[in-house]
Amino acid sequence: MDIPMRKKQILKYLHADMMKGCLSLTSRSCGKPTCSTCQKGGRHPIYLFGFSFEGKTKIVSISPKFCKDVQKLIDNWHRHKDLIEELTDINLQLTKKGLLKENDK
Numbered sequence: 341m342d343i344p345m346r347k348k349q350i351l352k353y354l355h356a357d358m359m360k361g362c363l364s365l366t367s368r369s370c371g372k373p374t375c376s377t378c379q380k381g382g383r384h385p386i387y388l389f390g391f392s393f394e395g396k397t398k399i400v401s402i403s404p405k406f407c408k409d410v411q412k413l414i415d416n417w418h419r420h421k422d423l424i425e426e427l428t429d430i431n432l433q434l435t436k437k438g439l440l441k442e443n444d445k
């Protein structure tokens with residue numbers, strides 16, 4: 341594929357919603373004295389989302405019904421990162437050839 345074509349394709353992909361962080365599945369007790377699961381020594385699955393914000397690492401729990409959507413947004417971020425690396429390379433090549441134009445979309 342030629343460079344301007346690939347660049348157009350990447351710029352199209354970059355218009356995606358995303359989240360930067362990682363989702364992990366763990367388990368914990370809910371702490372309710374009436375919970376039969378915890379009374380039997382069981383634990384509840386819980387999804388945790390770890391991310392950094394304003395230089396601090398944070399972890400929040402994510403409702404299981406949203407974990408698939410969150411994972412999708414995280415995947416978008418990973419793809420986005422790779423695409424930006426490729427886009428940087430493409431723009432460098434265009435710069436060397438004297439073909440870089442900011443509004444070339």
Ligand SMILES: [Zn+2]
Binds near residue numbers: 369371376384
């Ligand atoms: Zn419980």
